[in-house]
Amino acid sequence: MKATLAIQRGAPGEVPRVESFEVAFEPGQSVLDGLRALRCEADPSLAFRFSCINANACKECMMLIDGKVDYACTVRLKEGVTALAPLPKKALVRDLVTEIAPPDERLLPRQ
Amino acid sequence: MTAQANKGAAPAHIETDVLVIGAGGAGMYAALEAAKAGASVVLADRSLIGRGGATVMAQMTVAAALAEQTPDHWEHHLADTLAAGRGLCDERLAALLCEDGPHRLREMDGWKVGWAREDGHIKQAQAPGHDRPRCAYVDFLSTGPAVSRALRAQLNLSRGIRRIGELMIVDIALHDGVACGATALHLPSGEAVTLAAKAVVIATGGLTGLYRRNSASSNMGGDGYALALRAGAELIDMEFVQFFPIGHLAPRLVGMDPIMWDPFRYKLGGKLLNAEMREFEQDYATLDTRSDGRYVLTRDLATYAITREVEAGRGSPAGGAYLSFQHLPEAEIRSAFGPVVDRLAANGIDLTKRPVEVAPIAHYHMGGVRVDDTLRTAVPGLYASGEAVGGANGANRLSGNAITEALVFGASAGRNAARHAQRNSSRWSAQAARPALDLLRSAERRDAPNAAALVRDLKALMADQVGPFRTEAKLQSALAGIARMTSEIGEVPFSSASAFDPVLVDWLDLRNMLLVAQSVAVPALARTESRGAHQREDHPGLDDGWCVNQIVALSGDSALELRRAAPSSGRAAA
Ligand SMILES: Cc1cc2nc3c(=O)[nH]c(=O)nc-3n(C[C@H](O)[C@H](O)[C@H](O)COP(=O)(O)OP(=O)(O)OC[C@H]3O[C@@H](n4cnc5c(N)ncnc54)[C@H](O)[C@@H]3O)c2cc1C
Ligand code: FES
Numbered sequence: 001m002k003a004t005l006a007i008q009r010g011a012p013g014e015v016p017r018v019e020s021f022e023v024a025f026e027p028g029q030s031v032l033d034g035l036r037a038l039r040c041e042a043d044p045s046l047a048f049r050f051s052c053i054n055a056n057a058c059k060e061c062m063m064l065i066d067g068k069v070d071y072a073c074t075v076r077l078k079e080g081v082t083a084l085a086p087l088p089k090k091a092l093v094r095d096l097v098t099e100i101a102p103p104d105e106r107l108l109p110r111q
Numbered sequence: 112m113t114a115q116a117n118k119g120a121a122p123a124h125i126e127t128d129v130l131v132i133g134a135g136g137a138g139m140y141a142a143l144e145a146a147k148a149g150a151s152v153v154l155a156d157r158s159l160i161g162r163g164g165a166t167v168m169a170q171m172t173v174a175a176a177l178a179e180q181t182p183d184h185w186e187h188h189l190a191d192t193l194a195a196g197r198g199l200c201d202e203r204l205a206a207l208l209c210e211d212g213p214h215r216l217r218e219m220d221g222w223k224v225g226w227a228r229e230d231g232h233i234k235q236a237q238a239p240g241h242d243r244p245r246c247a248y249v250d251f252l253s254t255g256p257a258v259s260r261a262l263r264a265q266l267n268l269s270r271g272i273r274r275i276g277e278l279m280i281v282d283i284a285l286h287d288g289v290a291c292g293a294t295a296l297h298l299p300s301g302e303a304v305t306l307a308a309k310a311v312v313i314a315t316g317g318l319t320g321l322y323r324r325n326s327a328s329s330n331m332g333g334d335g336y337a338l339a340l341r342a343g344a345e346l347i348d349m350e351f352v353q354f355f356p357i358g359h360l361a362p363r364l365v366g367m368d369p370i371m372w373d374p375f376r377y378k379l380g381g382k383l384l385n386a387e388m389r390e391f392e393q394d395y396a397t398l399d400t401r402s403d404g405r406y407v408l409t410r411d412l413a414t415y416a417i418t419r420e421v422e423a424g425r426g427s428p429a430g431g432a433y434l435s436f437q438h439l440p441e442a443e444i445r446s447a448f449g450p451v452v453d454r455l456a457a458n459g460i461d462l463t464k465r466p467v468e469v470a471p472i473a474h475y476h477m478g479g480v481r482v483d484d485t486l487r488t489a490v491p492g493l494y495a496s497g498e499a500v501g502g503a504n505g506a507n508r509l510s511g512n513a514i515t516e517a518l519v520f521g522a523s524a525g526r527n528a529a530r531h532a533q534r535n536s537s538r539w540s541a542q543a544a545r546p547a548l549d550l551l552r553s554a555e556r557r558d559a560p561n562a563a564a565l566v567r568d569l570k571a572l573m574a575d576q577v578g579p580f581r582t583e584a585k586l587q588s589a590l591a592g593i594a595r596m597t598s599e600i601g602e603v604p605f606s607s608a609s610a611f612d613p614v615l616v617d618w619l620d621l622r623n624m625l626l627v628a629q630s631v632a633v634p635a636l637a638r639t640e641s642r643g644a645h646q647r648e649d650h651p652g653l654d655d656g657w658c659v660n661q662i663v664a665l666s667g668d669s670a671l672e673l674r675r676a677a678p679s680s681g682r683a684a685a
Contacts, residue, residue: 036563044617045612056365074366093611094610095611097299106277108300
């Protein structure tokens, strides 16, 4: 099966652009599985945050998935288009990465 | 400001008494103890604080001789630990783990970790390899998150600890062979950062991310071992990687730890079946008379049995074995799994209807940085703690010992690092950070191989050639592959962007992973016997002549050197 990931990309200050990628998947695979495969097959520069991959323990992979805040590691890939965007209420770092660290656990205080 | 624009400018600089690298159970405990001893502390993690490593993912148990439920003594725990380690444990470290474990668990109890209780005492389960119930836990499958949360809460309450997430340590800074800080990459900005410290603690966890199938997070490629080697420290027992036999394989299960089947199989007696739907454990049980409670086979033998069935063409479709609970009534499954049944249902798994597929996955590293009984490495000012340390568990680890090890060694390393910082002045010089700064600044966007694909290829190579069952031919071929990939990545980092650059991170990871992969394969090739987690198909069985540890270090010309030493005995004061 094939999923299309329409991913909002760019850095702060740039006009966000949407890039679409096709990724093959097996039923049950997560959006994070798809993103990781994309980095190996299409574009290694794609930025997204994750640590634990399976356990849903680190809570780092939150993003906007089809307009809803969710974990990339628990939402499943589906046929057709899935839209991915960075969290809307957090400062953008790049692509799907936003600043989610608690302020007192950051190197630089950010506005 | 971008890294590109910043090339000439001075990097951000931070000074502290003690720098702790890695904020898992070991690093957080080290920071707390160092601060308690009066030191200023920087606690840095490449991920977010308390989220990036194994600690937050652990679901099961923590072993310590609390003697509340059953009479027990830490010497009994030590005897079990040494027996599991098959003659290779550093007895001083194992004793420290077992003797100090109960103190740490009680301290955590005071910090409201929430150990499961029964009749007013902490409840302890009996896990394979322990001679009595000794393993505390937090319900339901919440041990790691609870440990992590309790330590984070203490960090919030204590003074003198600066926590910095998203800070990837690239190298230890050295002045005349003394550790004096580190150089780091601040991921969100892409900027280099230098840190001056009078003592440095490596608490970076294990290396199971080197393998294709693993229970690791993305931060577990073994950075700490590479940092230690390049700083001039030694590694010990690197050939002993623990594989967990029944890691989840298929169907894809999301939102659950892949090692989750263990307690259920243990509780309910799940059956391992091959493609012919036949139980095969008995076929291999005769290989060894060791028994493992209700398990027919120990972890290493179960791994062997599954691997063999797959090789003989009797594997499940995804390349493992079936684990079936179909012989059990639905009510029994429901009462044992509780709310987990619903999480499985969300994954399309109904255990009453069909089996799942399982296979061996890389799970824990027994080997690691060589330290003395004060957790000090051979490099003055450099300490190690947690899974990053080698020696306490020898050739095989008991379940529940790893979290105890993280807490105990973390506390001890933090205390000793603080003491070192109090007695020694800063040896920092800007020159000490120069090599790593130059490396980061040389990073360039160029037409290069896909770094993410190279990481994937290295994991495949390690799984296929340096996995649980090894031969001389496979290990030779692995070393050749590692050498080829090392020259492929070259000495100039690839990069793709300034902020949060996954290509640069992959390159830095590969630099570490390739060195660490080699430091596993080299002693694995030399050890011509099978012991604990190191199984050589061409050298089956224990060889008494091999009751020695192998020690790896980097020589002056950056080649790996291997030597042997008799296991350390004697006791450390806790
Ligand atoms: C899924 C799973 C389940 C487990 N279950 C159990 C269990 O039930 N009982 C048990 O006893 N053991 C268990 N273990 C093992 C145990 O959890 C670990 O051995 C232990 O938690 C390790 O703690 P640590 O603090 O040493 O390392 P970790 O918790 O792994 O922390 C290491 C930290 O270092 C950071 N880091 C790494 N490199 C760098 C760098 N270059 N710069 C900055 N930071 C860095 C990482 O991001 C991470 O946060 C389990 C392990 C896993 C993976
Ligand atoms: S990757 Fe850890 S919660 Fe999603």
